[in-house]
Amino acid sequence: MNLQILYDNNARNGFKAGWGFSCFIKTSKENILFDTGWNGNILLHNMEIAKINPEKIDKIIISHSDWDHIGGLNHILKYGKKSEVYVPKSISDNLKNEIKRYTNVIEISKAGKICENVWTTGELGEKIKEQSLIIKTEKGNVILTGCTHPGLESITEKSRGFGEIYTVIGGFHDSDIDILGEIPMVVPCHCTEKIEEIKKTMTESYKECFTGFSIYFI
Ligand SMILES: [Zn+2]
């Protein structure tokens, strides 16, 4: 299992930075893209640098419909494989219809299995509903978030029903971060407002997020 950040405000080694988030997940059987950043050209550039072929993406999962998470979607669907797109059920019908011009839309409301070792928390939160991913590894579960609009507390609470959490990776927005104290590895990405506080207080568990960041799990 490999996870690689493809879109973030920080970038290294030839990757381009931009406001938004996207992460590639390679399981033993499937290639999954979680969110698509804002700019499709930047996303495709970063995929090229990472040697990820857009035609080999099997599933695209959209955490929520904010512009910095869906902006690259039409590019990927236009130039890549017409992968199935998993969206929170509550997103607008207009957006669902635009995606349906290219491919199948799978609407997610409840927690459930996406494929082997990958689960969705289902839609959480009230104002902006969002789904996060729970990825099973030997070290414990990897939680992948978009912007964390529902709050880390509700996402981690839901995820704990699936087993121990090893790491949380993604944008944490304005979420309360106290809950992260018990988690062995914390990777705050693009929209995390309390990033300085995390760096200062979680010196052991904090890992820097940047486009190109890659991590392997068994
Ligand atoms: Zn958002």
Ligand SMILES: [Zn+2]
């Ligand atoms: Zn965001």
